[in-house]
Amino acid sequence: MSEPTGLRARKKERTRDAIGDAAVSLFLERGFDRVSVNDIAAAAEISKPTLFRYFPTKEDLVLHRFADHQGEAARVVRDRKSGIKPVTALHRHFRAGLDRYDPVTGLNDHPEVVAFHRLVFTTPSLAGRLTRYQLEDEEALADALGDGIQARLLAAQVLAVQRVLARTNWQKIADGRTAHDVHPEAVAEADQAFNQLR
Amino acid sequence: MSEPTGLRARKKERTRDAIGDAAVSLFLERGFDRVSVNDIAAAAEISKPTLFRYFPTKEDLVLHRFADHQGEAARVVRDRKSGIKPVTALHRHFRAGLDRYDPVTGLNDHPEVVAFHRLVFTTPSLAGRLTRYQLEDEEALADALGDGIQARLLAAQVLAVQRVLARTNWQKIADGRTAHDVHPEAVAEADQAFNQLR
DNA sequence: ATGACCAGGTTGCTTTTTTAACCGAGTAAC
DNA sequence: GTTACTCGGTTAAAAAAGCAACCTGGTCAT
Incomplete structure (x- = not known):
C-alpha cells in the first residue's frame, strides 16, 4: 500500500x-x-x-519544488469527501495552505523562500517554464472536474484565482510585512475570491 | 604521477x-x-x-586497518637512502611510529584503539587471520632484503621483534598507564631490541 | 568570417550497485 | 531425524552512475 x-x-x-x-x-x-x-x-x-x-532541463532544477505540487488541485477534487463541492474542497485546501504558511500560497516570509520567489519571477526562462507547469496542472484539474467546456473554464478560473491570491500575498511580504501580520487579510481575500467563484 | x-x-x-x-x-x-x-x-x-x-571476508572488515600497513616493512627497506642498512631503516621507522603514537606500535591509549586491540586479540578467528597477514608481510620483507635463507631469517626476526615490542607496550597500556608515560621505556626497549639484531 | 570557447543537453560504453535467489554449514525445535 | 532457522559467502541479471566524446547554438577575438 x-x-x-x-x-x-x-x-x-x-x-x-x-x-x-x-x-x-x-x-x-x-x-x-x-x-x-x-x-x-x-x-x-x-x-x-x-x-x-x-x-530534464536546467529550469526544472528550480521548478521541481513546484512540480512536487503538480496535480495537487486535481487530487484535492478527486479525493474530496462525498457531498462536498469541488470549489469548496479547493477553498478549504487553500485556506489550510495559508494556515501552515505553505510557500505556494505566497504567504511565507522565510528569507530563503522570499529569495526563491524572487529568483523565479525575475528570471524570464523560469517564469516561462512555470506557466507550462500551470497549464498541465489546469488540464489535470479540468479532467477531475468533468468533461465539458464548463469544467475547463472553472479549472482555469480557480487556478487564476489562486495565482492572484498568491501573488498578492507575496507582494505584501515583499513590501516588508510579516507573514503572520498578513495572514488575516489573506484569509479574508481568499474567502471572498472563492465565494465569488460559486 | x-x-x-x-x-x-x-x-x-x-x-x-x-x-x-x-x-x-x-x-x-x-x-x-x-x-x-x-x-x-x-x-x-x-x-x-x-x-x-x-x-573478501568478515574478518577483513576488522583487519583492513592492519592491511593498510601491509608491506610497509618491505617498503621501508626498499625506499631507504643509500648507505643505510636495512635494520637501521626499520629501527628508525619503528621509533618514528612510537613518537607519533602509531597504533601499530601498541603505544596508544585512546579508548577506541585499546578496545580495538582487545577485540582483535580476544577473538580467535581474528587473531588467526592476522597471522596470515603477518606471514605475507614477512615474505615481502624477505624479498626486499635479498634472496638467501639469511634474508628470510632476518625478516622473521625483525617482525618477531616488532610484535614483541608492540605487545609489550600494549600490555602496559592495558595495565592502566598512559602512552606518554610509557613512551621513554618503549623507546629504550626498541633501541635495545634492534641493536641486538645486528 | 573564422576559429576558439563555453553553454545546455545527448549518446555509447564501462563500471558499480542493487536485488533476489541460492549454497553449505551449523543449530535449535519438535 | 527432519524441518526450519540463521549466518557467511556467491551468482546472475538489471538498474544506475560515471566518463569521454559529441552536437547545437551563442559570444567573443582576431
Missing part, C-alpha cells in the same frame, strides 16, 4: 534532493544564469549525465 | 570507509560474532554483495 523503501529508492531520493538543494542554493547565491550545470553537478558530487537523468 | 581523483574513485573510497567504520563501531559495541554482515551492510547503507566486493 505504501512506497517500497528499498535501498535503491532511498538513495535515488537522496541524490535527487542533493542535486535540487545544491542547485537552488547556488542559484540563490549567484543568480540563475551565473551558475552552470557543471557547477551544480560538481557541488552535488555527481556527473552531468546523471544530473540530466534526474531533471 | 598522483592518484586520479575522479568522482568514481572518491565515492569508492568513501564507501569503503563507511563500511569499515560501521563494522568496527558495531563490533566494538556488541562483539565480533554478535554482529552479522547483514547488520553491517544495513548500517553502512549498502547491499551484502557490495560489502563483499570491498572486503
Whole structure:
C-alpha cells in the first residue's frame, strides 16, 4: 500500500534532493544564469549525465519544488469527501495552505523562500517554464472536474484565482510585512475570491 | 604521477570507509560474532554483495586497518637512502611510529584503539587471520632484503621483534598507564631490541 | 568570417550497485 | 531425524552512475 523503501529508492531520493538543494542554493547565491550545470553537478558530487537523468532541463532544477505540487488541485477534487463541492474542497485546501504558511500560497516570509520567489519571477526562462507547469496542472484539474467546456473554464478560473491570491500575498511580504501580520487579510481575500467563484 | 581523483574513485573510497567504520563501531559495541554482515551492510547503507566486493571476508572488515600497513616493512627497506642498512631503516621507522603514537606500535591509549586491540586479540578467528597477514608481510620483507635463507631469517626476526615490542607496550597500556608515560621505556626497549639484531 | 570557447543537453560504453535467489554449514525445535 | 532457522559467502541479471566524446547554438577575438 505504501512506497517500497528499498535501498535503491532511498538513495535515488537522496541524490535527487542533493542535486535540487545544491542547485537552488547556488542559484540563490549567484543568480540563475551565473551558475552552470557543471557547477551544480560538481557541488552535488555527481556527473552531468546523471544530473540530466534526474531533471530534464536546467529550469526544472528550480521548478521541481513546484512540480512536487503538480496535480495537487486535481487530487484535492478527486479525493474530496462525498457531498462536498469541488470549489469548496479547493477553498478549504487553500485556506489550510495559508494556515501552515505553505510557500505556494505566497504567504511565507522565510528569507530563503522570499529569495526563491524572487529568483523565479525575475528570471524570464523560469517564469516561462512555470506557466507550462500551470497549464498541465489546469488540464489535470479540468479532467477531475468533468468533461465539458464548463469544467475547463472553472479549472482555469480557480487556478487564476489562486495565482492572484498568491501573488498578492507575496507582494505584501515583499513590501516588508510579516507573514503572520498578513495572514488575516489573506484569509479574508481568499474567502471572498472563492465565494465569488460559486 | 598522483592518484586520479575522479568522482568514481572518491565515492569508492568513501564507501569503503563507511563500511569499515560501521563494522568496527558495531563490533566494538556488541562483539565480533554478535554482529552479522547483514547488520553491517544495513548500517553502512549498502547491499551484502557490495560489502563483499570491498572486503573478501568478515574478518577483513576488522583487519583492513592492519592491511593498510601491509608491506610497509618491505617498503621501508626498499625506499631507504643509500648507505643505510636495512635494520637501521626499520629501527628508525619503528621509533618514528612510537613518537607519533602509531597504533601499530601498541603505544596508544585512546579508548577506541585499546578496545580495538582487545577485540582483535580476544577473538580467535581474528587473531588467526592476522597471522596470515603477518606471514605475507614477512615474505615481502624477505624479498626486499635479498634472496638467501639469511634474508628470510632476518625478516622473521625483525617482525618477531616488532610484535614483541608492540605487545609489550600494549600490555602496559592495558595495565592502566598512559602512552606518554610509557613512551621513554618503549623507546629504550626498541633501541635495545634492534641493536641486538645486528 | 573564422576559429576558439563555453553553454545546455545527448549518446555509447564501462563500471558499480542493487536485488533476489541460492549454497553449505551449523543449530535449535519438535 | 527432519524441518526450519540463521549466518557467511556467491551468482546472475538489471538498474544506475560515471566518463569521454559529441552536437547545437551563442559570444567573443582576431
